[in-house]
Amino acid sequence: MYSLLEKCGPLLSLIDEAKLADLCSRLIQFRTPNPPGNEAEAASFLGHLLSAAGFQVEIFPHSPDRASLVARLRSTGELPALLFSGHLDVGSQTDEEWKYDPFGGQILDGKVWGRGASDMKGGVASIVHAATILAAAHYSLKGDLILALTAGEENGFIGAQDIVDRYDFGPVQALFIAEPSDNDVVIAEKGLLWLEITAHGKAIHMAQMDQGRNAIMMMLPVLNNLLEMEFPFIEHPLLGKFVYSINSIHAGMDVNTLPDRCVVQVDLRTVPGQNHAAIVNEIQDLIYRTAGEVDLPGFQVTSKVLLDAPPLATPPDNPIIKRFFEIVTVVTGKLPQPQAVAAGTDAVAFVPALKVPFLMCGPGNPILVHHVDENVEIEKLVQSTKIYLLGAVEFLS
Incomplete structure (x- = not known):
């Protein structure tokens, strides 16, 4: 696994901490509390960014102000695709007093602040930053890299379900979701x-x-x-x-x-x-x-x-899980322990349809989800971007 780290050294050097934090901040500034969601503007913004990077982008409108997107980086097609997912909506807005504007995306004290910073615009920013680095480097992939960025995860999984119903993924080997886990690895949900x-x-x-x-x-x-x-x-x-x-x-x-x-x-x-x-x-x-x-x-x-x-669980001895654990260990310096959550995620739409193993690993802090003064550490954003880059190379090349 250390050889993978050496192999990916040039890619990892392209991670731009300031650009990553700015992307997270920009996403927070799209006001997407659910209800009502209003994810269409954020989806359009990311669609343009990924299209410019070389991805094939498809927008899925759900209503006038709601949309999800799928972005696909084509490969030689020798291996099944790898699916990364994150949601664009955030927890409902509250009247509680925040230290900073909840939709300002302030970058202060080594953190990005705002509603959805941890759940999960930080994770989306890391996915997108990793994906655009791979595309810009023209890295040779044997399997497609797919990003599904969804609306409506906080209340009914409407975006993920609509994508499953309308998009032809083809063969997929695994689903990685950037849900807040403090870059630990979650393999089961109630x-x-x-x-x-x-x-x-x-x-x-x-x-x-x-x-x-x-x-x-x-x-x-x-x-x-x-x-x-x-x-x-x-x-x-x-x-x-x-x-x-x-x-x-x-x-x-x-x-x-x-x-x-x-x-x-x-x-x-x-x-x-x-x-x-x-x-x-x-x-x-x-x-x-x-x-x-x-x-x-x-x-x-x-x-x-x-x-x-439905409840979902990937066995901890699944080969993909074991290899992903090794990647996280290399990046964070500690061996993750399998975790579980009592909540549901977009996996409930993707996993039964695609019949794939899944895991969750993201930079957000689960304790801060839907809380006042929600934030995400920039160091964690960088870590997760490294994890996603190494994961894409490990499973797609």
């Missing part, structure tokens, strides 16, 4: 299953309550049964246990009126081996069973899936 359960009542003034149906009273026995329900799972060595939580309840308008609707949203975080369709069916059966247990005339409760993203 599944997301979001359900909405709705009780349908009939609103009426309390003076005529016998002519109405209280949606909250319908929902209570459903929730009681749900809380007692056991979902089978096998604890995962990295992801741990299956968990779920009732996180949103909306019902009623006035103290003197029976509510006609009670809407509950449930977040279930699954682990490999669990079947989402089976869980949905079990909860639907629970609702049917509850209907037979209660004495509530006009009982009507329905459920629907809001988000269905």
Whole structure:
């Protein structure tokens, strides 16, 4: 692996710290909190930059102000492509006081500051900087280098899913995502299953309550049964246990009126081996069973899936993972330990469609994600750019 480092010495020398930090700053200045996203301008900016560098660029509009892009650097085609991915949207805007303008992209104290600096415009900047260095050097690649820069990752993975539905990737050997990991390596993520359960009542003034149906009273026995329900799972060595939580309840308008609707949203975080369709069916059966247990005339409760993203895990002994660990060790000076996250990423769209191993490695600090005074260290940006350059050369040449 040190021979790879020596081989790539001329490429690594082309990393421009100031240019990299400036690109990260420029990306932060595109206001892309999701909702609403508004990623189209950032996608256009990066599309022009990558096109000028020699990439074949395709923009995927999702709505007037939302877009993703795919950029491809062609090779001899002897090897499958390598896919790097990052998202252009950031966490929702808050009213909390920031030390610096959250969309100013200030470069101070060895850091770039702003909303999305860690999650994940820093990662996108490192991907793009590494890719343009490879292109400018006319490095001989045997497999295509593909960048997928997406809209809507923070809420539903719309960009990644649209790309999967419309773009012909051809053979791909692996997916590397620049999610914030402090340049550690993440190889597993929990599944997301979001359900909405709705009780349908009939609103009426309390003076005529016998002519109405209280949606909250319908929902209570459903929730009681749900809380007692056991979902089978096998604890995962990295992801741990299956968990779920009732996180949103909306019902009623006035103290003197029976509510006609009670809407509950449930977040279930699954682990490999669990079947989402089976869980949905079990909860639907629970609702049917509850209907037979209660004495509530006009009982009507329905459920629907809001988000269905499967759990994903790449085995730590996968050859690509092992080689990537070696690259990270060479760059950072420490051997990474396999990590996992309880959240979902664009991998939920790409991995099932492309049937590839995946990993996440990015310069952002996970602790700062969606926090006030979010920032990314410039040293980490440089590190991750080195990792991506070495990874591209290792797997594509």
